[in-house]
Amino acid sequence: MALSKAQKTWIIILSIPVVLIIAGGIALKLYLTSDRLKALIIPRIEESTHRTVAVRDISFSVFPRLGISVEGLKISNPNGKQFEHEQFLSLERLLIDVKILPLLGSRLEVNKLILNHPQIYLEILRDGTKNYKLGTAGDHQQKDTAGISTKSVGSLLLSNFEINDGEIEYIDRKFNSHAVIMGYHQTATAETRPADNALKFESQVTIDKLSYGSLKTFYLSEVPLTADARLTLDFGTYTLTLDAVDAHLKDLPLKVMGTITQITTVPFLDISVNAPQVTMGQLLSLVPTDLLKAAKGLTSKGDVAFSLTIKGEFSDSMDPEAKGSFTVANGTIQYSSLPKSISNLTLAGTFDRPAAPIAATGIGSFGIEQLSAKLGSNTVSGKLQVTNFDDPLLSASLSGTLNMNEVKDFYPLEPGTEVAGVLKANVTMQGKVKVPAAMSASGQLEFQNVTVKTATSPRPLRNMNGTITFNNQVIESRQLAMNIGESDLGLSFTMKNYLGLVMEDSTHKQKPNASITLVSKQLRTADLISGSAVPETPAKKSTAKTASQGGLLPGFDIDASVTIGKLVTEKFDFDNAHGALSLANGIITLKNFSVNAFQGTVISKGVLDFSDPKKRPFSLDLDVHGVDAHAALPKFTSVGNNLFGKFTSKIKLQGNLDDTLGLDPQALAGNGTVQIADGKAGGVPLAAKIADLTGLNELREIGFKNWSNSFTVANGRVNISDLRINAGSTDFLVNGSQGLDGSLDYSMTVKLPGSVSDRLNLPGIAGELVQFLKDKDGRVNLSFLASGSYSQPAVKLDTRQQQDLAKKALLQKGDEAKKKVEDELKKKAEDVLKKLFKRP
Numbered sequence: 001m002a003l004s005k006a007q008k009t010w011i012i013i014l015s016i017p018v019v020l021i022i023a024g025g026i027a028l029k030l031y032l033t034s035d036r037l038k039a040l041i042i043p044r045i046e047e048s049t050h051r052t053v054a055v056r057d058i059s060f061s062v063f064p065r066l067g068i069s070v071e072g073l074k075i076s077n078p079n080g081k082q083f084e085h086e087q088f089l090s091l092e093r094l095l096i097d098v099k100i101l102p103l104l105g106s107r108l109e110v111n112k113l114i115l116n117h118p119q120i121y122l123e124i125l126r127d128g129t130k131n132y133k134l135g136t137a138g139d140h141q142q143k144d145t146a147g148i149s150t151k152s153v154g155s156l157l158l159s160n161f162e163i164n165d166g167e168i169e170y171i172d173r174k175f176n177s178h179a180v181i182m183g184y185h186q187t188a189t190a191e192t193r194p195a196d197n198a199l200k201f202e203s204q205v206t207i208d209k210l211s212y213g214s215l216k217t218f219y220l221s222e223v224p225l226t227a228d229a230r231l232t233l234d235f236g237t238y239t240l241t242l243d244a245v246d247a248h249l250k251d252l253p254l255k256v257m258g259t260i261t262q263i264t265t266v267p268f269l270d271i272s273v274n275a276p277q278v279t280m281g282q283l284l285s286l287v288p289t290d291l292l293k294a295a296k297g298l299t300s301k302g303d304v305a306f307s308l309t310i311k312g313e314f315s316d317s318m319d320p321e322a323k324g325s326f327t328v329a330n331g332t333i334q335y336s337s338l339p340k341s342i343s344n345l346t347l348a349g350t351f352d353r354p355a356a357p358i359a360a361t362g363i364g365s366f367g368i369e370q371l372s373a374k375l376g377s378n379t380v381s382g383k384l385q386v387t388n389f390d391d392p393l394l395s396a397s398l399s400g401t402l403n404m405n406e407v408k409d410f411y412p413l414e415p416g417t418e419v420a421g422v423l424k425a426n427v428t429m430q431g432k433v434k435v436p437a438a439m440s441a442s443g444q445l446e447f448q449n450v451t452v453k454t455a456t457s458p459r460p461l462r463n464m465n466g467t468i469t470f471n472n473q474v475i476e477s478r479q480l481a482m483n484i485g486e487s488d489l490g491l492s493f494t495m496k497n498y499l500g501l502v503m504e505d506s507t508h509k510q511k512p513n514a515s516i517t518l519v520s521k522q523l524r525t526a527d528l529i530s531g532s533a534v535p536e537t538p539a540k541k542s543t544a545k546t547a548s549q550g551g552l553l554p555g556f557d558i559d560a561s562v563t564i565g566k567l568v569t570e571k572f573d574f575d576n577a578h579g580a581l582s583l584a585n586g587i588i589t590l591k592n593f594s595v596n597a598f599q600g601t602v603i604s605k606g607v608l609d610f611s612d613p614k615k616r617p618f619s620l621d622l623d624v625h626g627v628d629a630h631a632a633l634p635k636f637t638s639v640g641n642n643l644f645g646k647f648t649s650k651i652k653l654q655g656n657l658d659d660t661l662g663l664d665p666q667a668l669a670g671n672g673t674v675q676i677a678d679g680k681a682g683g684v685p686l687a688a689k690i691a692d693l694t695g696l697n698e699l700r701e702i703g704f705k706n707w708s709n710s711f712t713v714a715n716g717r718v719n720i721s722d723l724r725i726n727a728g729s730t731d732f733l734v735n736g737s738q739g740l741d742g743s744l745d746y747s748m749t750v751k752l753p754g755s756v757s758d759r760l761n762l763p764g765i766a767g768e769l770v771q772f773l774k775d776k777d778g779r780v781n782l783s784f785l786a787s788g789s790y791s792q793p794a795v796k797l798d799t800r801q802q803q804d805l806a807k808k809a810l811l812q813k814g815d816e817a818k819k820k821v822e823d824e825l826k827k828k829a830e831d832v833l834k835k836l837f838k839r840p
Contacts, residue, residue, distance in 0.1 A: 042527040045075075051088065052076040072093040077121075077131045084171065085121040088131055092117035114162045124172040156199070158190035162215035175358065176214045182222075183208025188283065199233040210249075223250045238264045242271065251285040252278060256379035258310075268313055269320045275306035280331050302331030302345060312351040321355040331373075340409040344374040376406035397428040400401075404450065416455025421464065422448040431472070441472040447480075459485030459527045466491075474499065483525030490519040495556070512556035524568040558583040562593075571635060572597060586611030590620070600627030600647070608657075616657040622672075624649040629676055638742070638790055645679020645707070653713065665716045665740045676707035681725075686786055689795040690750065699750075702727050707735070716740050729779075736786070744793055746786040754778040762797065 045053045056072025073091040077083040085507065097112035123131045145608035166184030170177070188203035227247035233240050240263055245256035258271030269664055289719030305327045312320030331345030353364035365387040372381040380400030387393045399400040404419040413419070427443030445468045466616040468478035476494040483489075495514040564577040579593030588608040595602050606620035624632075629647035633640020651672035656664040681687065691699040709723035716739055723734035730753065736746035752760075757771070759779060773780045783798035 008751060016079065026160045034560070040754070049075065051078060067098070068094075068096045072191075077123075081125065081129055081131070083121075083123050083125070083131050085123070085169075087119070088121060090119045091115060109157045110159065110161075112162075113158060114160075115166070117165045117167075118163065119167045120169075122168070122170045124174050126173045128174050132411070147307050155194055156190065156192040158188070161188040161190065161203075171215070173215065178211075178213055178215050178218070180208070180211040181207055181744055197235050198317060199235070201231040201233065203227075203229045205229070212696070220249075225249055233263075238262060251282040253282065266313055266315050266318075269310050271310045273308040273310075278304040278306060280304060280333065285327075298333065298335055300331065300333045303327075303329045304331075314451070317357055319353070319358050319360075321353065323350075323352040325350045334410070335412050338408075338412060340376055340406070342373055342375055342410050344379075345374065346370055346372045360691075362388045364389055370520055376403060378402050378406070392433045393431070394433050395430045399426045400424075414455065415530035416453075418453040418460070421450030422446075423450060424448075429472075439472040441470065444469045470498070485524060487523045487527040492517040496832065498556075514556060514558050516558060516560040516819045518560065518562045518564070523564045525570065526568075530679065557585070567595065570614045585643070598627035600632075600697065601625045602627065617654070618650070618657060619654040622649070622651040622653070624651070629679060639684075642684045643676065643679060643681055645676040645704075648675040648677075649673060668716070668740070669714050670711075671712045674708065677705070679704055679707060685791055686746075686795065687791045689786075689793050692796055693763070693784075693797070695759060696756055697750070701731075702730070702732075704728075710741070720746070738790065742790045744786050744790060746790055747798070748784050748786065750782045750784070751775075752780040752782065754780060756780060 038058055040360075041058070042053050042055060045051075052075075054072070054074045055070060057070075059069045060067070068330070070091070071093050073089070073094060076086060076091045077088045093114070093116040095112055095114040095116075097110070099109040099111055121131070161184040166186075168179075168181040168182070168184060170176070170179040183206075185206040185208075186203060188201060190199055190201045192199045200550050205225070205227045207225040210225045211218045211221050211223070213219040213221075225247060227245060229245045230243040231240060232243055234511045238261070240260040242256055242260075245255065247254045252275060255274050256271065257278060258269070260271070261268045280302040281298075283304050298727040304508070306324070307326075308322065308324040310320050310322050312318070314320050319549055326347070326349050328345055328347035331347070332341045332343045333345065334341030346368040347368065349368040351364075351366045356363055366381060366389075367385040372379065378401050380398070380402070382398035382400075383396065385395040402423045402425075404421050404423060407413065407419050424446040425443070427441075427445075429439060429441040431439035431441075431444075433439070446468055447464045447468075449462040450464045451460055452464075460776060462483040464465050464480070464482040466477055468475065468477045468480065470476070473499045474494060474496050478492055480493075481489070482491075493514055493516040495512060497512045557584045559580070559766065561580050562578060565575070567574040567577040574595035574597045577593075577595040581593065582589045582591070586609065588610065590605050590607075601624075603623040603625075604620060608616070608618040608620075610616055625648050627647050629640065631648060632645045633643055640686065649672055651670065653668065653670035653672075655668035655670075680701065680703045687702060688700055691697055704725050704727040706726045707724075710721045712719045712721075718740070719738045720734060721739045723732070725732040725734075731751040732748060733751075734746055734748040736744070736748075738744055738746075754774060757774075760780065762782075773782065775781055783800075784795055785798055786793050786795050788794035
């Protein structure tokens with residue numbers, strides 16, 4: 001049916017607004033380009049936030065829906081503060097999709113509000129500065145209350161709100177708190193009606209990884225969380241009601257209910273958190289798997305109850321009160337691969353923190369009123385109460401007997417680990433943990449045939465028997481016996497102020513000190529040191545070296561008395577090792593420590609100073625008496641391979657130990673004397689050179705009655721003074737020095753019997769001159785100069801002696817000619833006299 005003229009007119013009139021809206025939308029779309037939107041929006045955000053804002057792209061649409069899409073949004077942290085992250089917020093994409101037509105009826109219908117991969121970093125510095133606070137608390141109160149009316153609000157419908165793959169990190173450096181949320185996903189709907197004057201909000205949240213704890217340690221680590229929530233916000237009373245929040249913290253179910261009032265000014269919380277019908281398995285699911293070895297198939301049973309109430313003002317300056325309790329009844333824990341369970345587990349405890357200013361200290365408590373469990377055929381029980389976490393006041397007790405042979409039946413040991421024997425414990429402690437001297441502590445540990453072996457310690461601790469007792473000042477044992485590998489140890493010790501090792505005394509820390517008596521029939525150092533050495537890579541050398549130095553000495557003073565029948569080290573075996581040593585402030589003092597070694601006796605005393613890790617000076621006195629030179633000296637010097645006899649020496653040495661605890665040659669200094677009786681020197685390269693030079697093979701091996709010399713050590717060289725070797729008819733006199741690197745610089749005189757004169761074959765000295773080398777006793781004196789190295793010496797005759805021999809020869813020849821003339825004159829005179837007095 002054809003339209004009348006009037007109908008056509010009205011259609012045109014009614015279409016005008018629609019055409020205008022469409023035309024206006026097209027005009028806005030053409031005008032509001034991405035660059036214009038950035039120029040309009042970004043400066044205003046930067047002005048209000050005092051932060052740098054960056055956007056990769058902004059797009060805008062008007063019809064049929066009002067849509068805004070923002071991509072690559074980044075808002076920086078405030079300038080001038082050392083926050084950990086450069087960005088306060090970053091957002092991969094923000095999409096807002098609003099229906100236009102409902103707006104004409106005063107109804108806001110948001111079809112989509114989507115945030116893709118938001119990253120938010122919330123941080124509080126040590127001085128309390130927050131990166132998420134734009135103004136003062138007063139500014140916020142005024143802004144919050146000024147723009148909100150208590151009258152009814154318009155209609156709102158949020159159909160689809162999404163957050164996809166969000167990340168949130170919260171760091172509070174002032175109060176030592178840290179939380180991380182990874183993989184935050186949320187879907188929600190919201191609606192308001194003018195008649196209700198309230199916002200109804202329904203949401204589903206999934207968090208892939210939630211971690212919470214202190215700046216150093218997470219108490220919860222990468223735990224998943226899911227939650228369904230129904231909330232109501234009353235615009236008349238500004239009250240947020242948690243109608244129902246059902247959450248699962250990993251396997252642990254939680255129900256949260258309550259209200260938050262005064263949300264526009266200072267929020268007041270009245271919230272309860274309960275864990276209904278919780279099992280042991282759900283509770284233990286929060287504990288890191290490496291602690292419970294869940295991979296081995298952990299199952300548990302028992303009735304668990306948990307409740308928490310939070311009530312009070314919550315603001316930048318105040319924390320609300322928090323109270324909670326927890327119980328476990330009829331609990332059992334069992335590993336599927338093991339035959340027995342930890343059973344009869346009973347636990348009851350409480351915790352609380354009263355409402356107080358955030359900066360308040362010395363408040364709060366945690367207590368375990370009851371703890372008991374059955375481990376195999378044994379029962380352990382204990383209690384714990386801690387108040388004032390800033391200056392903790394502790395009260396704790398633990399008692400029980402453990403048959404260690406049964407441990408493997410209810411707890412999975414590491415492969416290669418074996419334990420046996422019986423351990424009995426009864427321990428109580430009470431007092432302020434920061435003041436060890438004021439602690440009231442007492443207890444006793446009794447060991448009966450205890451054996452412990454691990455895969456990394458092939459030499460197990462065996463047959464440990466004895467009792468250790470302690471109080472708040474002293475820990476001691478009258479007799480503690482054990483075997484480690486092939487070694488046996490009997491220990492008696494007393495340690496005072498031992499709590500100083502693990503607790504800080506803020507007022508007057510007293511250093512721990514111990515007195516120890518060690519008696520052993522046989523002690524092998526290899527039994528006390530792990531045999532599994534890990535090769536060092538170049539990148540790890542410095543770290544490993546530092547670690548070994550740091551762990552070289554204990555952190556307390558020691559006075560020790562040692563008696564060892566047989567002491568076996570990597571290179572030496574000693575008998576009857578006994579003596580005393582002390583350790584104080586990093587300085588080890590040896591007190592006449594004596595050992596029988598190499599068929600003789602060695603007594604040492606002195607000081608090794610480890611107080612400075614960069615410099616380790618030492619000063620030692622050694623008294624060596626009657627040791628077998630050939631057995632002992634090769635371990636310390638190459639000369640020892642060629643010497644035999646009874647070696648006696650008094651030595652004083654001082655110097656520094658290097659990073660590997662070896663000697664620093666350039667810093668070594670000292671002096672001493674040496675005596676060797678009834679010995680032999682054979683195969684000495686220097687003697688072989690002299691034998692070749694003189695043609696006397698008997699000099700290659702020298703048997704002697706006595707060897708004596710004194711020496712000093714300085715600048716990397718050993719200076720020898722008056723080394724005298726009495727070899728019967730042959731004597732040696734040596735002076736000079738030998739470097740610690742083996743270099744030689746000696747002058748030496750050899751006195752030979754006159755009977756070797758006809759066999760001497762000396763370069764540069766004629767046979768007839770040999771007689772001038774003899775002393776008044778008829779012995780031939782030879783002088784040599786030695787250089788080169790110990791293994792490859794260079795030997796030559798002293799040229800000064802050759803010059804003296806030539807002078808003597810010339811003088812002797814002159815005397816002989818003069819005598820011959822005198823004899824001839826005398827003879828002629830006699831002939832003349834005979835003629836004068838000749839008878840007829």
